[in-house]
Amino acid sequence: MSVESTARRRILVLTLGGTIAMTPASVGEAGVTPQLTGADLVAAVPGLDRQAELEVEDVRQVPGASLTLADVAAVAERLAEADAAGVEGIVVTQGTDTLEETAFLLDLLYRGSTPVVLTGAMRPPQMPGADGPANLLAAVRTASCPAVRDLGVLVVFADEIHAARHVRKVHSTSTGAFVSPGTGPIGHVVEGTVRLHATPVCTVGIAARPSRQAQLRVEVLHAVLGSDGLLLDGLEDRLDGLVIAAFGAGHVPGSWVERLEQLAARIPVVLASRTGSGSVLSSTYSFPGSESDLLGRGLISGGSLDPFKARLLLWAHLAAGSDQAAIAAAFTGQH
Structure with missing residues (x-):
């Protein structure tokens, strides 16, 4: 047009x-x-x-x-x-x-x-x-x-x-x-x-509260070959939210899974793909550290959002005071 x-x-x-x-x-x-x-x-x-x-x-x-x-x-x-x-x-x-x-x-x-x-x-x-x-x-x-x-x-x-x-x-x-x-x-x-040539799907505006913005700490942690997950230790006391930039369709080393489950019980943890294109899967793989394993442990699927944009969506909802259910629902719309 x-x-x-x-x-x-x-x-x-x-x-x-x-x-x-x-x-x-x-x-x-x-x-x-x-x-x-x-x-x-x-x-x-x-x-x-x-x-x-x-x-x-x-x-x-x-x-x-x-x-x-x-x-x-x-x-x-x-x-x-x-x-x-x-x-x-x-x-x-x-x-x-x-x-x-x-x-x-x-x-x-x-x-x-x-x-x-x-x-x-x-x-x-x-x-x-x-x-x-x-x-x-x-x-x-x-x-x-x-x-x-x-x-x-x-x-x-x-x-x-x-x-x-x-x-x-x-x-x-x-x-x-x-x-x-x-x-x-x-x-x-x-x-x-x-x-x-195309019409993008528009997002719904999020009313972030200025009083909350400066206090929030949301970070991205990349999964890399051979990592033992040491950087995950103690994050629940330092962060309000975390995005995992996972391998492929949403995978991390098996040594990470218990700590991620513990984190997800305390703060929102979003699972995104570090590849830059494509979506996190939901049920194709079932090994420890696979997408279905991690989602079953309470992580939130980032869908097709890359880790950097997933972080911003998480930050905006935390700044708006959204609860865990509302955050999960927001990410459901990103698949």
Whole structure:
């Protein structure tokens, strides 16, 4: 489906820093750090002001690796305010290190209809072939498109449009680093026109309580060859929730199972696959440490969510005060 972009819609641009905003701190310095403002980013895109009426707000100026869950929750609140104020589209720029996680968490927390599009850059502005300006232009065009209302949070990179639920960064340096394993992009921006190929299933907004957010500790622990599970010891006293990045379809070493069962009796423990694509199974294997064994010991299946997104869904429900049953039900919808 091709959708002609509507000219001069009111678009809010929120900037958080990242490579798209990075330059050397001084002349001759080799490394880059976040320096550019949102006004700088907009000014670097020829003709962007003809695409929309832009309002720019600098929210943070940090690398993507330094963003916090509280930062993202604050952005979600700003999105809700902008939606209520009648903004017609919102673009968020940030570092690519955590962009897929920010997008998914915003998708969980944001309950408005106004399009929200995240983008960034793999190459800083001074590098030949810098991709930031083109990504920002494509993001503004996507956010300006009425057809993307109510589609949840989107990620636009290299003229591809991805649903937050599926998008992942799969390369450390390529300008085509963002893909959606197993599903592909939901659309493209072609000659300035948004072309949608699919409609993502939208999530239901979660009302996370700000008073609980800073206190929560939810981590991911990876299963690796030969691990004896030493890192599992004492976690029930230090964590509020845990995600196990398991082998294959949801397997861990046999030496882990008793400690995981004990943990699952105290805190929510989610079982996800570390593979990055595909779903945790439920009843194919039955050896100690298999998916059926672990689910029978009280672990919660993460379905097709990767461990990083499973962690965010668990964190959001804990922040909302959800009980074990509600958390398990939320993950049931991710299969």
